[in-house]
Amino acid sequence: MSKDLTVIAKRYASALFEVVGQENLDKAEAELRLVKSIMEQNHDIEKILNHPKISVQQKKQIVKDSIGTDISAPVLNTVFLLIDRNRQGLITEMASQFIGLANESRGIADATVYSVRLLSEDEKRQLEETFAKRVGKQRLRIENIIDQSLVGGVRIRIGNRIFDGSVRGKLERIERQLAATQG
Template structure:
């Protein structure tokens, strides 16, 4: 997504964040996670919302029927406003920006942990305690992804930072080190 569209999405997310306030933040964040997931994973709804021959009113009706009563008024109204202003293409980005604002206000960071097996709750807790401090946050929201190519250990991505403690990563570092000392 272009930088301009990201800036625009952030403006809408900030406005929604102000409207929602702290008391409804968790609910709105959960709703927007669903919206983001649907928009990113469902190509059909993207095609419908971006199709030039479908009227704005039809697009709004599709969204209302899809989300219906499962979504709060401020979130629904923001999505409908984006449709009114022909900004359907930034709905997922706006949702992502809102989630970032919500996380920032609560001291939470999103973390993706790649490991060769599913982590236990105890391992997740220890990772959260260790890495939350490293990135200056109070908590981590951990998503665990199984990646057999790591051989062992794990790789952790928090924002744009990567902590690689995998065996594959260590082997690659040794390989680079050997290549530079022999060259």
């Protein structure tokens, strides 16, 4: 996505963030996570929303039916506004930007932890305590993804930072060092 479209999506997210306020922040974030998930998983919705022969009202109804009726007015109206202005392609990016704003206001960061097996709750808590301080956050929301290619250890992605403590990562670093000393 181009930088200009990201800026536009962030403006919509900021406006929605101001409208929902701190008291409804959790609900709006959960709703936008649902919207984002539906939009990313169902490519037919994207095709329908971008089809020129489908009316704006039909597009809104399709989105409303897909998302469900339990969505708050501010979130639904923001999605509808994007459709009205022919910016339906920004819905997922706007949701991502909103989630980022919500996390920032709470001192939370989303972290993806890649490991060779599922981590226990205790292991997740220990990783959260260690890495939240490193990135200047109070908490981490950890998503654990299994990656057998790591051989052992973990690789953590927090925003655009990667902490690689995997065996594969260590072997790759050793290989680069050996290549540099031989070349």
